[in-house]
Amino acid sequence: MSASSPDFILEAVDIEKSFGATSVLRRADLRIARGEIHALLGGNGAGKSTLIRILCGLLRRDGGTLRVDGQEEASPNAIAVVFQELALLPHMTVAENIYLPHRHRGLERVRAAERREEARAALAQIDETLAREALDTPVAEIDLHQRQLVEIARALSSGARLLLLDEPTANLTFAESERLFSILRRLASRGIATLIVSHRMNEIRAVADVCTILRDGRTVVNRQPLTELSDAAIVEAMGQKGAMRAETAHAAIRATAGTTVSIEGPGLSVTLPPGSVLGLAGAPGGPSRLIDTLIGANTDLHWRIAMDGALRHFAVPAEAVRQGVGYVSGDRAEKGLLVTLPILDNVVAAARIAGRRWFAGRREARVTQDALERLAIKAGSIDDSPLTLSGGTQQKLLLARWLERIPRLLVLEEPTRGVDIGTKREIYAIIRDMAARGAVVVWWSTEFSELTEICDRIVAFDLRGTVSGVIEAGNISEVALARATGMAA
Amino acid sequence: SSGTAEAKKLTVAYIAPSLDISYWQWVAYGAKTKAAELGMDYIEMDSHNSPVDQMTNVRTAITRGVDAIVMGPVSSTSTPPVLRLLKEKNIPIAFTGIGPQPGETDYTSAVTANNYEAGKAEGSFVCALAKERGGSQVGMLSLPQDRENAQKYLKGAKESFAADGCELVQVLQTKGLTVREAVDQANDLLTAHPDVKAIYGMYDEAATGAAKVLQTRGLVGKIGVATADGSPTTVKLLRDGVIQGLFLQEAGGQGIEAVQQVHNALTGAAVTKDLPLAEPLVTSKDIDSAAAQAKLKRVYPPAAGLY
Amino acid sequence: MTDTIAGAHRDADSYHAPRRASLGVRLLRSYRTEIAIAVAIILIELVVSLWSPQALSYGNIANIAQASAPLILMSLGVFLVIATSGIDLSVGSTFSLTGMIAGLALSGGMAWPLACFVALGVGLVVGAINGGLVTFVGLAPFVVTLITFAVGGSLAFVVTDGHSIAILDPDFWRLNGGELVPGLANYVLFCIVAVAALEFALRKLVLGRWIYAIGSNDKAARLLGIPVWAVRFGVYAASGLFASFASLISLSYISNSEATSGANMMLQAIAACVIGGASLFGGTGSAIGAMLGAVMITVIQNGVNLIGINSFWQGSVTGLVILIAVLIDRLTKMRA
Amino acid sequence: MTDTIAGAHRDADSYHAPRRASLGVRLLRSYRTEIAIAVAIILIELVVSLWSPQALSYGNIANIAQASAPLILMSLGVFLVIATSGIDLSVGSTFSLTGMIAGLALSGGMAWPLACFVALGVGLVVGAINGGLVTFVGLAPFVVTLITFAVGGSLAFVVTDGHSIAILDPDFWRLNGGELVPGLANYVLFCIVAVAALEFALRKLVLGRWIYAIGSNDKAARLLGIPVWAVRFGVYAASGLFASFASLISLSYISNSEATSGANMMLQAIAACVIGGASLFGGTGSAIGAMLGAVMITVIQNGVNLIGINSFWQGSVTGLVILIAVLIDRLTKMRA
Numbered sequence A: 001m002s003a004s005s006p007d008f009i010l011e012a013v014d015i016e017k018s019f020g021a022t023s024v025l026r027r028a029d030l031r032i033a034r035g036e037i038h039a040l041l042g043g044n045g046a047g048k049s050t051l052i053r054i055l056c057g058l059l060r061r062d063g064g065t066l067r068v069d070g071q072e073e074a075s076p077n078a079i080a081v082v083f084q085e086l087a088l089l090p091h092m093t094v095a096e097n098i099y100l101p102h103r104h105r106g107l108e109r110v111r112a113a114e115r116r117e118e119a120r121a122a123l124a125q126i127d128e129t130l131a132r133e134a135l136d137t138p139v140a141e142i143d144l145h146q147r148q149l150v151e152i153a154r155a156l157s158s159g160a161r162l163l164l165l166d167e168p169t170a171n172l173t174f175a176e177s178e179r180l181f182s183i184l185r186r187l188a189s190r191g192i193a194t195l196i197v198s199h200r201m202n203e204i205r206a207v208a209d210v211c212t213i214l215r216d217g218r219t220v221v222n223r224q225p226l227t228e229l230s231d232a233a234i235v236e237a238m239g240q241k242g243a244m245r246a247e248t249a250h251a252a253i254r255a256t257a258g259t260t261v262s263i264e265g266p267g268l269s270v271t272l273p274p275g276s277v278l279g280l281a282g283a284p285g286g287p288s289r290l291i292d293t294l295i296g297a298n299t300d301l302h303w304r305i306a307m308d309g310a311l312r313h314f315a316v317p318a319e320a321v322r323q324g325v326g327y328v329s330g331d332r333a334e335k336g337l338l339v340t341l342p343i344l345d346n347v348v349a350a351a352r353i354a355g356r357r358w359f360a361g362r363r364e365a366r367v368t369q370d371a372l373e374r375l376a377i378k379a380g381s382i383d384d385s386p387l388t389l390s391g392g393t394q395q396k397l398l399l400a401r402w403l404e405r406i407p408r409l410l411v412l413e414e415p416t417r418g419v420d421i422g423t424k425r426e427i428y429a430i431i432r433d434m435a436a437r438g439a440v441v442v443w444w445s446t447e448f449s450e451l452t453e454i455c456d457r458i459v460a461f462d463l464r465g466t467v468s469g470v471i472e473a474g475n476i477s478e479v480a481l482a483r484a485t486g487m488a489a
Numbered sequence B: 001s002s003g004t005a006e007a008k009k010l011t012v013a014y015i016a017p018s019l020d021i022s023y024w025q026w027v028a029y030g031a032k033t034k035a036a037e038l039g040m041d042y043i044e045m046d047s048h049n050s051p052v053d054q055m056t057n058v059r060t061a062i063t064r065g066v067d068a069i070v071m072g073p074v075s076s077t078s079t080p081p082v083l084r085l086l087k088e089k090n091i092p093i094a095f096t097g098i099g100p101q102p103g104e105t106d107y108t109s110a111v112t113a114n115n116y117e118a119g120k121a122e123g124s125f126v127c128a129l130a131k132e133r134g135g136s137q138v139g140m141l142s143l144p145q146d147r148e149n150a151q152k153y154l155k156g157a158k159e160s161f162a163a164d165g166c167e168l169v170q171v172l173q174t175k176g177l178t179v180r181e182a183v184d185q186a187n188d189l190l191t192a193h194p195d196v197k198a199i200y201g202m203y204d205e206a207a208t209g210a211a212k213v214l215q216t217r218g219l220v221g222k223i224g225v226a227t228a229d230g231s232p233t234t235v236k237l238l239r240d241g242v243i244q245g246l247f248l249q250e251a252g253g254q255g256i257e258a259v260q261q262v263h264n265a266l267t268g269a270a271v272t273k274d275l276p277l278a279e280p281l282v283t284s285k286d287i288d289s290a291a292a293q294a295k296l297k298r299v300y301p302p303a304a305g306l307y
Numbered sequence C, D: 001m002t003d004t005i006a007g008a009h010r011d012a013d014s015y016h017a018p019r020r021a022s023l024g025v026r027l028l029r030s031y032r033t034e035i036a037i038a039v040a041i042i043l044i045e046l047v048v049s050l051w052s053p054q055a056l057s058y059g060n061i062a063n064i065a066q067a068s069a070p071l072i073l074m075s076l077g078v079f080l081v082i083a084t085s086g087i088d089l090s091v092g093s094t095f096s097l098t099g100m101i102a103g104l105a106l107s108g109g110m111a112w113p114l115a116c117f118v119a120l121g122v123g124l125v126v127g128a129i130n131g132g133l134v135t136f137v138g139l140a141p142f143v144v145t146l147i148t149f150a151v152g153g154s155l156a157f158v159v160t161d162g163h164s165i166a167i168l169d170p171d172f173w174r175l176n177g178g179e180l181v182p183g184l185a186n187y188v189l190f191c192i193v194a195v196a197a198l199e200f201a202l203r204k205l206v207l208g209r210w211i212y213a214i215g216s217n218d219k220a221a222r223l224l225g226i227p228v229w230a231v232r233f234g235v236y237a238a239s240g241l242f243a244s245f246a247s248l249i250s251l252s253y254i255s256n257s258e259a260t261s262g263a264n265m266m267l268q269a270i271a272a273c274v275i276g277g278a279s280l281f282g283g284t285g286s287a288i289g290a291m292l293g294a295v296m297i298t299v300i301q302n303g304v305n306l307i308g309i310n311s312f313w314q315g316s317v318t319g320l321v322i323l324i325a326v327l328i329d330r331l332t333k334m335r336a
């Protein structure tokens, strides 16, 4: 009945979409063959998430044709999606979040015990511990990293023939990503296709066969095998020429003025002179407790923080902020964005507090525009809601908070989650520049390449969350990190 | 003077404290009927039990150019500013149900029921009901005691109980003035005080609720009930012997008299400054008497139910 | 039935069967607030019985059951709406209007079962209007149901021009007082059945989980393919129906319809849900909690009357008792 | 100043810095609901004036201003709470209780300015209790303020045993009717000053932005270093103060304190905020919106009385007019 080749499980041609006056997709094409792992690439705001939402029927397209399995109307169970801004039900348990969305009729019984076992099995494939310990925990009580795993488990257990994964690895550790990829490969061998969005180049190469690249809503590379494309060509196609990794390793930063921060705790005692960038590596449990203490969110008495020799004990984040501690989290929905306030307020919120300002002034518009411009943040206007921004762009917004007023201690928790390759480079440069001006930076990331590139010292935490070693400047490598964190490749 | 009335049709506004309550609806009915009879235009407004709304209503009435006001005030103490304003505008005002603050003189007429006397009379009657039934404990289902009429009823009743040797064991007030609440309270009253032999109802819904409870508990006749006001429901309950006495308060009659008084004031006829209407007792024996029936027609309109 | 793609591969020795807490512990944990409120209710009764020993008599407990039945039924409907993070302010007006319509139908000579069906239509219509405006037009639930509250309350007066109606049908009392199950009065039966059925649906049926899912995060629920619109529309319709049914139960007992009969009930019903553990932001609470909340409100009222506390003090006593109950709940939550 | 930071590597042509719309457009956009409601108010007045030409007279507009002043002041306080995603059900009771306390103080011979201060203490105490229980104990705002609503309403009766008080102080009217600014009655002045000051604070002071931030995402607000507890406590205290002040303004006008005087106002005040664009989930709305919502409620009331609509129909008319207003708002939002 249709002219489409039966080899394609999904064919999208000339898809168009605009939000009001801004056109987001302009004749985007995407074809996914059965059993292939297909990378969808593009810079922040290129339209990837928008396209995915159109593919799974959540958003109406303005133009173009879409066929799933040769049909205009996708059968309801055909597609499973991992959403970039996680779609989870906070009051419900992990198990229920995994099994509830499967298509049911309302008057059916839930058969919780059975379903729970299915959910456990799905989750156990990527994280045994989580599956064992958190299955009956409400999602509100687990952290972003674990939520991401839950969201993935949900897609894996859905029985769908096409998986659309929008940055599923954005905050997974290397080992977890690897486990996900091996599952995807196994699925592929059974004819199940995956579309995966990622900003991590080495991952893309590791898992995907072909790629489609979007740029400003247009398909600029259509179904090319990845083997035929060099990194440079990919980055070029995305429109991010300068994004290639700097060849020369950066010299250690010497800041002339600033605060010395020292951190003491179980198995660790480091002194961070102004300008140092300390990396935290490993499964999130350990680092998050240190980070919460540093920013005053949830003080862990095992950790002792001193600034310029004076012991600091922050009971609430407000105290930390007043002492010049800045914080950016990759959990933007929970810990970052003020969604009902315009972009402007989101950007200047931190400076207002650190600067003890009383007035939300006229100057702020200028400051906001400067900050957005420096991070190349695409937005209609600074009076728009941050919800009109793409995921990576929202993340940049949170970083923009600390551009105006450089903190004494900047605590970063997966700060480049979802940020595109080109912008990551800019962010590294900006952070390094802040360090050069005297800031001390503490940076947790699941992406080892990021840590090796920017940090001059890295604290490794093992899987139980205890410090397993400090790796000094000369010895930093991804292999060393993998070994120290117990997350060997 | 009838010439001027024809030249410019007079308008009277009736401002009720709350038209949610049937009593004030019936006052409105009386006022409206009388206004029509006198050839006056009639408008009505609701103060929703709020003195602020009441004041606003008065001002709105003035804006609409009314010639006279009939008002059931939210409370006596809420009347002075109203009276000041109306005096300034030279607009006659008659009160219904609730009179002005003591000491005020700048009103045309106050058509009230003598709640204190009625309370006393009902108190004696209820006490007698209890005694007939071999007890001396009585309970009361009251209007909310922030109302002056409720306070007066209670005062009168307490005096009678004291004088006649009855013990008022509990006073419960219904907030929403609904039968539903009164039923719950009557149940609680009888649970807490099983020896109560008569119930003093201060308004129709209270007695209706009490009657309902007696019917479901099979206590009809064993516990006496009397109430003030009078409604089709309580009249029927009286006829059925579930309640024993009604102290009729002329709701409609108050409206009729009040309109008559302001009309008198406008047309230069004599006015009666204080016009308390009696609250006669009616029992099942005399409910069908001509006097009682005539009285009843000044209580509620035919549309409300049978007499 | 779902052949889970990617069968789980596990090392035999590294695999530990997932620990699921025992049923008892799970019930205790998920009904923590409900248990706290139930304990509070019992404590209240015991305290009251110090003053008034009849408090624990069969008669008084029957009184409490009778008095709380309409509020329980109404609260159940309101709870469904609150669980989806909505609000229904119109239930009190629906209660009143239903009573008036039923009264008119009955005094017009209609057979009482038929009149009941007609009157339930009031709740269905009001609920459908609420649901439609909230779901399809996208207006805020507070505004929509405030409007139907105002309109419904006004129509309750309009239909009879404010007159109340005495119900004379000699059999209508059977709806409330009859015994479909011998030995169990209908008003108790209806409450038990409604609470049990709802609690079952909310915990064990997919539909019930959807209701919590929508209240938990309606955007995510939509992304997950839950028919958010239909469910949301449904809970408003159900709330209207419950309010109407509550009204009929009450009417059948009181046999007198008044235009103001439901006026105070809206706030009580919402309070019942919240006391019973529901959050106005949705996603939490239970039908049992809503019922216990309603019972607690009635029990306090009853206790205050039995003790003979001056009615001006009743609000204070009620407030403080509720405060103590929620503080107990709060403290046990901190412990847990 | 920013030139030292590493320059961005990007195609110059693909990136455009976000623009800022002109002030006019920005105001139009951020006050869209407010403008819609203002237009609706004008339309209502015009429609009413078809029946009753006096609607647009100076006298009637002064009536409306006088009648709406207390509700406006109360709504402003409630709005602050709602903006932080809280709710304050206690304001009506605070209004009543303040009136009674002020009445007692005045009839006890206290000088009126002093009596006003004492009475404002009522609002401060109730607000502090609300704020304390919500902020420091962590109870749900709905429950806490429901409790203070019940207790406050009860105390309003208790303090005078239910008797209302006539205020005889010959000068107390000055609070409402005096002219601190010649030619402008105080009640108008206070409303204008309060709305302007709050709107300024909410838009231009960091404190005001914090209020929205807390309503928007209180966890993120805390991590940003916003003193969430202090601000939250503050808005409840402010709400209590505004309710008390509203009561004094009203009392000074009608010189009569009544234990039930605020009973209807809580729902009206919340409605005013919501009609004016506030969401009960917090983070949105404006002081101007709350004011316009309050004015709209008063204007409908006034219009219904001027036209002479049967009072039983008033609720229906009020409901439908509000429905039309919010539908207009909704439609313009869809367009935008």
Ligand SMILES: Nc1ncnc2c1ncn2[C@@H]1O[C@H](COP(=O)(O)OP(=O)(O)OP(=O)(O)O)[C@@H](O)[C@H]1O
Binding pocket: A019, A022, A024, A042, A043, A044, A045, A046, A047, A048, A049, A050, A051, A084, A378, A379, A387, A388, A389, A390, A391, A392, A393, A418, A420
């Ligand atoms: N609701 C909306 N209103 C207006 N603009 C929107 C809306 N949603 C998305 N956009 C715009 O559409 C563009 C594409 O967004 P999209 O989320 O698809 O990007 P993306 O490719 O997924 O980016 P990222 O890598 O950052 O996730 C962005 O410029 C964004 O600002």
Ligand SMILES: [Mg+2]
Binding pocket: A048, A049, A050, A084, A166, A390, A391, A392
């Ligand atoms: Mg995206």
Ligand SMILES: [Mg+2]
Binding pocket: none
């Ligand atoms: Mg300084």
